[in-house]
Amino acid sequence: MLARVLSCATIGIEGVFVAVEADLGTGLPTFTIVGLPDAAVRESRERVLAAIRNSGFEFPARKITINLAPAHVRKEGGRFDLPIAVAILLASGQIPRGDPVDDGVFVGELALDGTVRGVRGTLAVLAAARREGRGPVWLPRVNAAEARAVPGVGIRPIASLRSLRGDDEIEPADLPPAGSHAAPDPELDLADVRGQLAPKRALEIAAAGGHNVLLIGPPGAGKTMLAQRLPGILPPLGDDEAIEVSTIHSVAGRLPPGSGLIRRAPFRAPHHSISSAGLLGSTRAPGEISLAHRGVLFMDELPEFRRDAIEAMRQPLEEGTVTITRAGGSISFPASVMLVAAMNPCPCGQGAGRACRCPEREVARYRAKLSGPMLDRMDIVIEVPAVPMQDLFLAGAREPSRVVRERVLAARALAGRRNPAACRNAGLTARDLARVAPLDPGSRDLLSRAVERLGLTVRGAIRTRRVARTIADLAGAALVLDRHVAEALQFRMPGETRS
Numbered sequence: 009m010l011a012r013v014l015s016c017a018t019i020g021i022e023g024v025f026v027a028v029e030a031d032l033g034t035g036l037p038t039f040t041i042v043g044l045p046d047a048a049v050r051e052s053r054e055r056v057l058a059a060i061r062n063s064g065f066e067f068p069a070r071k072i073t074i075n076l077a078p079a080h081v082r083k084e085g086g087r088f089d090l091p092i093a094v095a096i097l098l099a100s101g102q103i104p105r106g107d108p109v110d111d112g113v114f115v116g117e118l119a120l121d122g123t124v125r126g127v128r129g130t131l132a133v134l135a136a137a138r139r140e141g142r143g144p145v146w147l148p149r150v151n152a153a154e155a156r157a158v159p160g161v162g163i164r165p166i167a168s169l170r171s172l173r174g175d176d177e178i179e180p181a182d183l184p185p186a187g188s189h190a191a192p193d194p195e196l197d198l199a200d201v202r203g204q205l206a207p208k209r210a211l212e213i214a215a216a217g218g219h220n221v222l223l224i225g226p227p228g229a230g231k232t233m234l235a236q237r238l239p240g241i242l243p244p245l246g247d248d249e250a251i252e253v254s255t256i257h258s259v260a261g262r263l264p265p266g267s268g269l270i271r272r273a274p275f276r277a278p279h280h281s282i283s284s285a286g287l288l289g290s291t292r293a294p295g296e297i298s299l300a301h302r303g304v305l306f307m308d309e310l311p312e313f314r315r316d317a318i319e320a321m322r323q324p325l326e327e328g329t330v331t332i333t334r335a336g337g338s339i340s341f342p343a344s345v346m347l348v349a350a351m352n353p354c355p356c357g358q359g360a361g362r363a364c365r366c367p368e369r370e371v372a373r374y375r376a377k378l379s380g381p382m383l384d385r386m387d388i389v390i391e392v393p394a395v396p397m398q399d400l401f402l403a404g405a406r407e408p409s410r411v412v413r414e415r416v417l418a419a420r421a422l423a424g425r426r427n428p429a430a431c432r433n434a435g436l437t438a439r440d441l442a443r444v445a446p447l448d449p450g451s452r453d454l455l456s457r458a459v460e461r462l463g464l465t466v467r468g469a470i471r472t473r474r475v476a477r478t479i480a481d482l483a484g485a486a487l488v489l490d491r492h493v494a495e496a497l498q499f500r501m502p503g504e505t506r507s
Contacts, residue, residue, distance in 0.1 A: 011098035011105075014113045015076075015091035016136055017083055018129040020339040021255050021294070023136025025113070027077045028088065030095035035071040041092070043076030046084045055086070055118045056093045063122035063169040068100045084292070086117030087127040090146065093118060093169060103172050108164065113137055114146045122169035126150035131255040131263075134158040154258060157268040158251060196237045199406040203399040207234055210390040210499060212412050215241045216419035217478030218432030219471075220325065220347040220385060222310070225392030227357045231350035234392070235277075235306045238348060240409035241416050242273040245302055252342060253302050260294050274303030280312040287317045288330050291339045297324055298341040310349040311377040318382055321347070325385050328435070346434075349386070351378075387434065387471045388499040419481035433478045438470055445477040450490040458497050472496045 009032040016023045026043075039053045060067045074092055076083050091114035097103045115133055116124040130151040135158065137143050144162035147155055152165035166172075198208060207223065211234060214221045223231040245253060250269040257263045257270060278287060278296045289295030297305055307313060324330040328344035354366045355374045364371070383389075424431035426444050436444065447455065455472065458464055464472065473488070475496035480488045 009099045009101075011095045013091050013095050013098065013109070014142065015088055016113055016115055016133040017081060017087070018132045018259055019081070020341055021129075021132050021252075021259050023129070023132040023134075024081055025136065025140065025142070026081065026083065026088070027075075028091040028095050028114075029075040029077065030092070030099045031073045031075070032068055032096075032099045033071040033073065037069045037071065039072045039074075041074045041076065043074075043079045044082050045076060045088075046082060048085050049076070049083045049088055052086060052089045052092055052118075055089050055120060056096070058120040059089070059118040059122040059169050060093055060096065062120060064173060065097060065102050065169070066100070068096065070100075072096065085127065086125070087115045087129075089118035090114045090116035090124055090166075090169075094146075094172070097172065108144050108162075109172075111142075112144050112146045112164065113142050116146070116148045116166065118169065124148045124166050124168055128261040129255075129259040130155050131158060131251065131258040134161050134163075135251070135255065137161045153268055154254065154263055157254070196240055197409045198237050198241065198412060199408040201230055201233055201237065201406070202402070203395045204230055204234065204392060207390050207392050208407075208412075210388050211238055212241065212416065213475060213478050213482065213499075214238070214346060214348070214388055215412075215416045216433075216482055217387075217423070217474060218346055218434035219387035219475055219478065220434070221349070222383070222386040222389045223348070223350040223392050224353055224389065225350075226352060226394050229392045229394045231392050232306075232308055235304070235308070235348045235350060236275070237409060238304050238306075238346075239273050239275045241413045242303070243413070243417050243420055244271050245269075245273060249302050256294050256298055256301055256342065260299060262299065274300050275306065276300040276303070277306040277308065280307070280309050282313070282317065284314065284317040284320050287313075288320055288324070289332055289339075289341050291332050291334050291337065294341045295330070297321065297330055297343045297345055300345045301342045302344060303346070305345045305347050307347065307349045310351045311374055315377060318377075319379060322381055322385060344435075347386075350392075384465055384467050384471075387475050390499055415482060418484075419478065422481045422484070423478075433474045433481070436474050436477065441470065441473050441477070445473055445480075445488045447473070447488065447493070448490070451476075451488060451493045454490050454493050454497070458500075462497070462500065464500065468500065472500060475499060 012027055012029045015026045015028050017026050041050055057067055094114055098105060115127055117127055119125055126148045130147055131154055134155050137145050138161045144164045146164045146166055149165040149167045155163045225231050250271050254269045276296045276299050287295050287297055289298055324343040329340050330343040331338060331340045354364050354371045356364060356366050358364045420431045423433055455469060459469055476488050476492040479492040479495050
């Protein structure tokens with residue numbers, strides 16, 4: 009007796025269908041799982057056996073062989089418990105064949121009493137089912153809310169294995185979509201930041217164009233405070249972006265239970281002790297740079313991060329994806345982030361103007377922790393000076409985040425009309441810049457002199473033009489003028505960062 013049902017594994021953030029075949033043969037009672045299962049899948053034998061018995065079914069006293077195909081794809085986690093149990097029950101005739109069981113896709117981990125527990129990567133399964141026209145998808149009830157956020161796929165939330173006997177109600181596949189997961193309006197507002205007009209302007213430009221930012225200043229100047237308020241001026245995620253971001257968090261097991269799609273741009277702030285694998289990811293899980301996809305990756309005390317971790321980010325920052333290659337294969341994760349980094353001007357943090365106690369050799373060693381190529385990838389470099397004490401007690405209204413966000417939305421709308429495929433100027437290529445940001449003779453001369461006198465590289469010049477295009481968008485200007493290029497050049501500060 010043979011039965012076959014579909015399940016789905018995740019490779020990166022992509023769903024890959026797996027056929028779960030159950031054969032009940034003659035011979036001594038055994039239970040074997042083949043098809044490149046990992047330890048968690050092999051252990052499912054005990055969970056499935058107990059779940060079937062405790063759900064009122066009879067576990068077949070036969071030679072049971074479970075094949076997970078294709079055999080070359082490694083099967084990981086407890087998601088195959090439910091499809092293995094369903095295949096066994098179909099092969100033994102304890103549940104009827106036919107729609108929707110035969111045509112369904114099953115994912116779920118089983119408790120010993122038959123309860124179906126939640127699994128990671130549900131959104132990747134739904135995306136694969138929609139892409140291949142499969143369904144319905146039978147999944148744990150705890151994952152139903154996020155699954156309903158993906159249109160076009162029928163779902164069957166199931167609470168326990170007893171639901172297949174009719175003891176528990178199975179929710180219909182046409183339930184209305186659940187609400188999106190979105191935190192309340194942020195309490196972190198730019199109006200809380202006293203002074204720091206230039207850094208606030210830099211953050212507005214960065215948010216409008218998706219540019220990388222490096223904040224340099226002494227401790228207590230407000231670098232972290234500014235960075236934490238950046239998500240409050242970023243646009244909300246669109247539908248496709250929300251699905252993509254939520255899928256990454258679902259695969260990583262970081263999507264809150266019972267939530268829908270993530271609509272707000274992520275903000276990740278890893279500690280400087282993080283390893284390269286934690287920052288970039290591994291073949292089994294996305295790293296912090298991918299969890300910040302479409303949002304902000306904040307690296308406080310940037311020189312304190314491991315040198316290999318910092319340098320490994322250079323390619324992902326350019327390409328918007330991170331590829332992890334190991335002996336077992338290669339996996340890519342999205343990594344289109346705004347990198348916001350903060351550092352002190354020297355090891356003691358005081359800087360030359362504040363009675364710095366650091367020897368010149370120590371200052372040089374501290375700044376050398378950041379290579380020239382990495383600094384070249386920072387579109388905006390801005391000094392965050394200490395706030396004078398009298399400014400802390402100044403009365404008067406300050407510009408809130410919602411006002412700045414309106415200007416950011418208007419600038420992104422302009423960029424989107426020029427290039428519907430992407431509304432972030434940070435991704436413009438040299439060819440795109442020639443089309444959407446041509447330089448007039450005055451701007452070209454200004455940029456040429458900056459390349460000669462300030463030591464800008466070709467990459468630095470291109471990034472300066474991207475920032476100038478964003479500044480022009482914030483001003484509502486169709487053309488990039490020399491004043492826009494001049495302001496963009498002010499944010500490079502090559503002498504400060506490379507000296």
